[in-house]
Amino acid sequence: MKALVPATKAARQALVRRLIETERIGSQGEIALRLEAEGISVTQATLSRDLADIGAVKVRAASGGHVYAVGNEGDPEETTDERLTRLCGELLFSADGSANITVLRTPSGGAQYFASAIDSHDDADIVGTVAGDDTVLVISRDPDGGLRLAQKFLDRASGVAPHSDL
Known part of the structure; x- marks a missing residue:
């Protein structure tokens, strides 16, 4: 020793x-x-x-x-956009939305980590996030943007090119 x-x-x-x-x-x-x-x-x-x-x-x-x-x-060259895409693929179990709220489900213990990546990714469509243990609430700036944001996260998770700023 x-x-x-x-x-x-x-x-x-x-x-x-x-x-x-x-x-x-x-x-x-x-x-x-x-x-x-x-x-x-x-x-x-x-x-x-x-x-x-x-x-x-x-x-x-x-x-x-x-x-x-x-x-x-450990990847200092990874951009915030690449990081968010990677984490969508790794952590996003499901996404749904209503009005201006998007609900993202993650593995237990993953929500705060995932929310931090969302907050670090500068997206004009997102007001902010609130994270629990396995759920992230994403607040959309658009009063009817919840479902659209949910789809953008699902697209990232499945490898579809991101739309707009997300």
Whole structure:
């Protein structure tokens, strides 16, 4: 085992991000053990802040368990448009709309991650999002735009070229 050494916040957070992007990690305890193996000792409070700072969230893995994930999943060249398209394909279970509301269903734990990608994608048709555990509400600027937005998300998920700004 390496001697425990202090690390700068930026270096520690970069290592945490790399661990999450390259391994299936389901708990803060697992991250702390991996950091310790690299010679970095952290408190649980510091690790919690680091995870929040890098935008790490827990999502349901294909195996059914929960794992940490971070935005862009390690591809710094991915545009917000490409990221939204990828996440529609990976996370969108269903979409429906009524009036100016679109309801998007995701795997358990995926809604906030998905909503963050929608919010990061600058679309003039969207006022904003509200996310729960497995549901994202998307508010359309158009009073009757809910169904149209739902279709745009479904098109992205199925690989159809996006319409307009979404």
